[in-house]
Amino acid sequence: MKSAWHKVLFSFALVLMFALAACGGNDEEEENAASGENESDSSKTIEFMHLWPEGSSKQHHEIVNSIIDEFESDHPDVTVDVEILGNEQYKEKLKVLSTSNELPDVGMTWAAGFLDPYVGGDMFAPLDDILEGPLKDKFVAGTAEAYAVDDVTYGLPLELNITPLYYNQRIFDENGVEVPGTFEELKEAIQTLADNGVTPVALGNKDRWTGSMWYMYLADRIGGSKALNSAIDRTGSFEDPALIQAAEEIQELVDMDAFINGFNGLGNDEAKGYFINEQAAMYLMATWDLPEWTTNEDNPQEFRDSVDYAKFPTVEGGEGDANSYVGGPGVGLFVAENSDVKDEAKEFVSFFVEKWGERSVTDAGVIPATVVDTEGLDLPQMYIDILNDLNEASNLTLYADVQMSAGVADVHLDSIQALFGKAITPEEFAKQQEDALAAEE
Amino acid sequence: MNKVMSNKAVIALYVLPAFILIVALIYGPILITGYYGLMDWDGIGAKTFVGLDNYMELIKDAKFWQSAYHSFLLAFFSTLSLVPYLAISLILAGKVKGSDLLRKIYLIPMLLSSVAIAQLWVKIYDPNNGMLNSLLTMVGVENPPAWLADTNLVLYAIFVAILWQYAGFYIIIYYAALKGIPESLVEAAKIDGASPIQIAYKIKVPLISGVIKVTVVLAIVGSLKYFDLIYVMTGGGPNGASEVIASYMYKKAFDTFDFGYGSAIAFFLLLITLIVTWITRKLTASEDEIQY
Amino acid sequence: MAQTQSTAGKDNSILTKVGMSVLYIGLIIVAVFQIYPLIWLFQFSLKSNSEVFGMSPFALPQDPKWENYVRVWTDGNINLYFFNSVWITVVSVLLTLLFASFVTFAITRMNWKLNKLVLGLFMVGLMVPIHSAIIPLFSFFLELNLIDNPLSIILSYTAFNLPLTIMILLGFYYTLPREIEEAAVVDGCSIHRIFFQITLPMTTPVLATTAIINMIYNWNEFIFVNTFISSDKFKTLTVGIQNFIGQYLTDWGAIGATLMISIIPILIAFLILSNRIVEGIAAGSVKG
Structure with missing residues (x-):
């Protein structure tokens, strides 16, 4: 026993010393490396943080790597250092880095409400020179604007999503349901499906922004494309009758059992699972899910063949039209204001956006925020249709939770969940958000 | 004796490394957090000193008090759950055939990371395809509840998962404590004709009372700052029905860019925990710790 | 074990045996609950997303995706x-x-x-x-x-x-x-x-x-x-x-x-x- 413990202790001491020595060594090396960097101007490093890991987003990841390779071979004196994180961890780390003013030279940001505090804290560099220069007129109208604060643009978008209503043709056929063109028809379809014991709509409202999409569309179709926007930008009010009526319609849908049982406790991933397994007939989701219905081999072929999409139905007597969409740019690139390689970083961003736009839709199924010429592209039919719809779009309303500041967005999302759960009335729903918006003015 | 055991240099040598670590890495940060709590700060831009405004707001914040109530409930149930865990440990530490294997099996869930446990319980509670509701439907229950969507049930549904997650943690501590009881004491009682239950209740439990008190504190403190499963499984919802202090704090600090307020919640949480722990220690204090 | 039974056996061996059986059944049920997550996780790791979310969580993967491990x-x-x-x-x-x-x-x-x-x-x-x-x-x-x-x-x-x-x-x-x-x-x-x-x-x-x-x-x-x-x-x-x-x-x-x-x-x-x-x-x- 005694000698055994001696051995354990001895080896423990060794490990400890080794560890400390090893770490100490690292320190010195790093310092040397750092000072070396400063001394020679010949080689520069751009730190780039993104959220497309190889495991979950293989195609994205590969495009990024090949763009970086291309950029590095064009600029032999520049190396791009990449750090990759998952979605949630990315947001958390960005936050921590910004508190110490340690943002990477180039990284990804979301539009409007997410971007505002970073701009307010002078963390992001203005990118108007790129927008006016090499990338002039390259973006779909309204996308880069979502990254502007007081007419200065701080981010260049990489994606553009709109939100179609996906449905399962096979389930529709089996139940004798037609693709709804109006809200009345949608309600009839829901009634028929519910009567036949089929779940009409898959909705994962634990995530809250999912329910927000339904509400936003109804607000748009009833009150027109300006109703919600003017409530948020304070030229109007959230207690607009159209916005209250939209909330009433939501609760009517809930009463009709339109949404899957237990939707307020289901995440979006689970809700999508119901749709993919043909346990629900409809699913309102953005175009980022297009690969799921077209190219993703994990999902059964029969299922993918039976999925189609429709524009969100119009409400009779309402002011909105079918070509008005809820959607918006997803992530965009920013350049850190305090970057010591700002010029190179801007050049990289400009290069990246352009190359990404050329390849993202064909290689990764991501609709870029830059204009895509569909001619001659080898794409699934659903992509072609969506891209054509985009060209005909009359309006694009940015997702409410992205438009709003983070604090108000949280109130909005909580109210959505409460509205769907019938914990509050449509009037209370409107009032809560009106109060939150007014408090921020 | 006293001289050897009062050597100041040795005491310093033994205590200082750990002490410096926790002062630098725990006390430093939490005091800085307390300082941030006096600021209006989004975590990015300039800080504005607002004095106790955040705390004033906190005291009036109904959502905060709701989440605090949930945290206290969790602390209460966690403490209660120690009784069955102690019972299981008593059985396992007794001379039951196969107890060695059983003990190892019982501790397996403890090895799983929160990611895995959250996924498992989400699958258990899924309202339509889930394990629990499949079983309930099979035995003839109509319309089984949608556990995580029902504002009346969601908190308790998650509590079950949390208590289960920590079962192994307490069982292993109790088990080790029970194994430390000298065999001679138990043998003596047996010769006196005590039944196994009497031995457990009259001898074993009092002997490990020090450890039990520690676990009570651990359960309460752990519950008050609990975060993991709740954040992953419900995000505090629906409608705040499963929000706890730590998840509310996280939301404020990291999701809604209200870093000053989030820090105030964090610091307030520390104060609450301190007070509750102090009360617990007073309530469980006995003449002195059992010594041989 | 032997000791427990010999001392207890003097009083009431049938009752003890019944008690012990109940105890064991209880212990084994708990053991099943505790070891199931590991089995579940193993099944889970062989599924595709559509199986993870669609099928009953009890269901075995229909076409085990060992390539998950390779990936x-x-x-x-x-x-x-x-x-x-x-x-x-x-x-x-x-x-x-x-x-x-x-x-x-x-x-x-x-x-x-x-x-x-x-x-x-x-x-x-x-x-x-x-x-x-x-x-x-x-x-x-x-x-x-x-x-x-x-x-x-x-x-x-x-x-x-x-x-x-x-x-x-x-x-x-x-x-x-x-x-x-x-x-x-x-x-x-x-x-x-x-x-x-x-x-x-x-x-x-x-x-x-x-x-x-x-x-x-x-x-x-x-x-x-x-x-x-x-x-x-x-x-x-x-x-x-x-x-x-x-x-x-x-x-x-x-x-x-x-x-x-x-x-x-x-x-x-x-x-x-x-x-x-x-x-x-x-x-x-x-x-x-």
């Missing part, structure tokens, strides 16, 4: 992460146990005025949630130039696990007989010898227990790693999971496979350490 191994830097996880966990656990034992020994065995106060300070450390310390900690390590250095994680793990470890050790130290140590003092033993050769061996069971708990915490931790480490060469296994969480699409099967791979070493370590718990104080005190 996990090739697409992620899993082998490197694996190595990092192991050495970072081992170093942190050893540091924590040593420091915690030092402190507990000094508090319970040595005589000084401030011991209660210092103990209280350690206990308060237990109450700080990680998320409320993470941002100040980041700036602290940044000042020390320790960001993206494994030392930052090791020190954080040690510091944040110390209070818990001390608390658990404390409960045991209080119940531990002091006679042997007192005798050693009388024999003129130095304090370090007492600590290393008597106290530490006597506390093997609790050290094994806290080692298990620490090991599990460190092995599964990801907030510190995420925040303090940016180079791939220092990341640990939990980060490997993130590799499969996408912007809009998460590959759950691959996450299952990563979790399954990462549980194996800790399961083995657990089984080994868990045996040390049983090697009770008796052995230590007789031979120490």
Whole structure:
């Protein structure tokens, strides 16, 4: 026993010393490396943080790597250092880095409400020179604007999503349901499906922004494309009758059992699972899910063949039209204001956006925020249709939770969940958000 | 004796490394957090000193008090759950055939990371395809509840998962404590004709009372700052029905860019925990710790 | 067992037998509940997303996707992460146990005025949630130039696990007989010898227990790693999971496979350490 413990202790001491020595060594090396960097101007490093890991987003990841390779071979004196994180961890780390003013030279940001505090804290560099220069007129109208604060643009978008209503043709056929063109028809379809014991709509409202999409569309179709926007930008009010009526319609849908049982406790991933397994007939989701219905081999072929999409139905007597969409740019690139390689970083961003736009839709199924010429592209039919719809779009309303500041967005999302759960009335729903918006003015 | 055991240099040598670590890495940060709590700060831009405004707001914040109530409930149930865990440990530490294997099996869930446990319980509670509701439907229950969507049930549904997650943690501590009881004491009682239950209740439990008190504190403190499963499984919802202090704090600090307020919640949480722990220690204090 | 039955058998052997059977049935049911998650996780790791979300969670994967494991191994830097996880966990656990034992020994065995106060300070450390310390900690390590250095994680793990470890050790130290140590003092033993050769061996069971708990915490931790480490060469296994969480699409099967791979070493370590718990104080005190 005694000698055994001696051995354990001895080896423990060794490990400890080794560890400390090893770490100490690292320190010195790093310092040397750092000072070396400063001394020679010949080689520069751009730190780039993104959220497309190889495991979950293989195609994205590969495009990024090949763009970086291309950029590095064009600029032999520049190396791009990449750090990759998952979605949630990315947001958390960005936050921590910004508190110490340690943002990477180039990284990804979301539009409007997410971007505002970073701009307010002078963390992001203005990118108007790129927008006016090499990338002039390259973006779909309204996308880069979502990254502007007081007419200065701080981010260049990489994606553009709109939100179609996906449905399962096979389930529709089996139940004798037609693709709804109006809200009345949608309600009839829901009634028929519910009567036949089929779940009409898959909705994962634990995530809250999912329910927000339904509400936003109804607000748009009833009150027109300006109703919600003017409530948020304070030229109007959230207690607009159209916005209250939209909330009433939501609760009517809930009463009709339109949404899957237990939707307020289901995440979006689970809700999508119901749709993919043909346990629900409809699913309102953005175009980022297009690969799921077209190219993703994990999902059964029969299922993918039976999925189609429709524009969100119009409400009779309402002011909105079918070509008005809820959607918006997803992530965009920013350049850190305090970057010591700002010029190179801007050049990289400009290069990246352009190359990404050329390849993202064909290689990764991501609709870029830059204009895509569909001619001659080898794409699934659903992509072609969506891209054509985009060209005909009359309006694009940015997702409410992205438009709003983070604090108000949280109130909005909580109210959505409460509205769907019938914990509050449509009037209370409107009032809560009106109060939150007014408090921020 | 006293001289050897009062050597100041040795005491310093033994205590200082750990002490410096926790002062630098725990006390430093939490005091800085307390300082941030006096600021209006989004975590990015300039800080504005607002004095106790955040705390004033906190005291009036109904959502905060709701989440605090949930945290206290969790602390209460966690403490209660120690009784069955102690019972299981008593059985396992007794001379039951196969107890060695059983003990190892019982501790397996403890090895799983929160990611895995959250996924498992989400699958258990899924309202339509889930394990629990499949079983309930099979035995003839109509319309089984949608556990995580029902504002009346969601908190308790998650509590079950949390208590289960920590079962192994307490069982292993109790088990080790029970194994430390000298065999001679138990043998003596047996010769006196005590039944196994009497031995457990009259001898074993009092002997490990020090450890039990520690676990009570651990359960309460752990519950008050609990975060993991709740954040992953419900995000505090629906409608705040499963929000706890730590998840509310996280939301404020990291999701809604209200870093000053989030820090105030964090610091307030520390104060609450301190007070509750102090009360617990007073309530469980006995003449002195059992010594041989 | 034999003893229990022989003593109890005198009173009421049938009742005892029935009681024992009920007890066993109960124990086995609990055991099934406890081991099922592992089986479930294994099935989960062989599924595709549509199976994970669509089918009954009891269902076996229809077409086991072993390629999930292949992907996990090739697409992620899993082998490197694996190595990092192991050495970072081992170093942190050893540091924590040593420091915690030092402190507990000094508090319970040595005589000084401030011991209660210092103990209280350690206990308060237990109450700080990680998320409320993470941002100040980041700036602290940044000042020390320790960001993206494994030392930052090791020190954080040690510091944040110390209070818990001390608390658990404390409960045991209080119940531990002091006679042997007192005798050693009388024999003129130095304090370090007492600590290393008597106290530490006597506390093997609790050290094994806290080692298990620490090991599990460190092995599964990801907030510190995420925040303090940016180079791939220092990341640990939990980060490997993130590799499969996408912007809009998460590959759950691959996450299952990563979790399954990462549980194996800790399961083995657990089984080994868990045996040390049983090697009770008796052995230590007789031979120490």
